[in-house]
Amino acid sequence: MPRVLIIEDDRAVRDGLRLALRRQGHEVTAAATGEDGLDQLRAFRPDVVILDLMLPGMPGLDVCRRIRAHDQVPIVMATARGDDTDIVVGLEAGADDYVVKPVKGRVLDARIRAVLRRAGGPPDDHAAPRPEHHGDLVIDRAGLTVAVQGRQVALGPSELRLLLTLSASPGQVFSRQQLLEAVWEHSYHGDARLVDACVKRLRSKIGESSERPRYVHTVRGFGYRFGVR
Structure with a gap:
C-alpha cells in the first residue's frame, strides 16, 4: 500500500485529498504547514509527497528544496494556478511532477502510481549485465x-x-x-x-x-x- 504525505494548508482540500486517496488504496497522512510536513516526512517515511506551493510560513518551494537536500522521495507539487513561472520554478526546485488544483482523486492517484513506477525501476525490463x-x-x-x-x-x-x-x-x-x-x-x-x-x-x-x-x-x-x- 503506497504511503502518501499531503502537505496542504487548506483544510477542505487536505481532507478531500486524504479521503479520495484512501479510497484508492493509499495509506495517507497530512500536514498543514511546511514545518509540520518536514517532521511528518521523517516520522512517516512516505513513498510520495503531495506538496502545495502556496503554504503559510515556509513556502512550498523551500519545503521542496529542504526535502531534496537529503531525500529523493518523489514529489508531486500541487498549484492553484497553471502559471508557467510557478511550475517551472517548482520543477527546477526538485519536484517530479505537478497537478493544477482542483484535481480529482483518480487523476492524482494515476500521477502517484506513475511517479512510483518511475522510482522503482528503469524504463525497460532489460538490466545491463555490467555498468x-x-x-x-x-x-x-x-x-x-x-x-x-x-x-x-x-x-x-x-x-x-x-x-x-x-x-x-x-x-x-x-x-x-x-x-x-x-x-x-x-x-x-x-x-x-x-x-x-x-x-x-x-x-x-x-x-x-x-x-x-x-x-x-x-x-x-x-x-x-x-x-x-
Missing part, C-alpha cells in the same frame, strides 16, 4: 546507480529515468513528447516544461553546464540526445 562507462559517467542499470569520476550521484526518480532512457540509445534524438511519454507516462501534449526542468536538474547533478554539455545535448527545436563529447 556502462560513458567517459567519466558510469551508469549501472541493474543497480540503478550513477557515478561521475567515481563519485555516486543521487538522482531523483525522473532524473534517473530520463538519463536511462537517453543513454539506452546514444546518438538518437528524442523529441520532448517522446520523453514525456517514456519518462512521465502521460501525454502532456505540448508541455515541455517537465522535460526541460528535469534536464536542467540532471545536468547540474552530473556536473555539466547547459552551455557546454558533455552528455545530454540539446537539439534545438526538437529535443535531446545522449552522447559523450
Whole structure:
C-alpha cells in the first residue's frame, strides 16, 4: 500500500485529498504547514509527497528544496494556478511532477502510481549485465546507480529515468513528447516544461553546464540526445 504525505494548508482540500486517496488504496497522512510536513516526512517515511506551493510560513518551494537536500522521495507539487513561472520554478526546485488544483482523486492517484513506477525501476525490463562507462559517467542499470569520476550521484526518480532512457540509445534524438511519454507516462501534449526542468536538474547533478554539455545535448527545436563529447 503506497504511503502518501499531503502537505496542504487548506483544510477542505487536505481532507478531500486524504479521503479520495484512501479510497484508492493509499495509506495517507497530512500536514498543514511546511514545518509540520518536514517532521511528518521523517516520522512517516512516505513513498510520495503531495506538496502545495502556496503554504503559510515556509513556502512550498523551500519545503521542496529542504526535502531534496537529503531525500529523493518523489514529489508531486500541487498549484492553484497553471502559471508557467510557478511550475517551472517548482520543477527546477526538485519536484517530479505537478497537478493544477482542483484535481480529482483518480487523476492524482494515476500521477502517484506513475511517479512510483518511475522510482522503482528503469524504463525497460532489460538490466545491463555490467555498468556502462560513458567517459567519466558510469551508469549501472541493474543497480540503478550513477557515478561521475567515481563519485555516486543521487538522482531523483525522473532524473534517473530520463538519463536511462537517453543513454539506452546514444546518438538518437528524442523529441520532448517522446520523453514525456517514456519518462512521465502521460501525454502532456505540448508541455515541455517537465522535460526541460528535469534536464536542467540532471545536468547540474552530473556536473555539466547547459552551455557546454558533455552528455545530454540539446537539439534545438526538437529535443535531446545522449552522447559523450
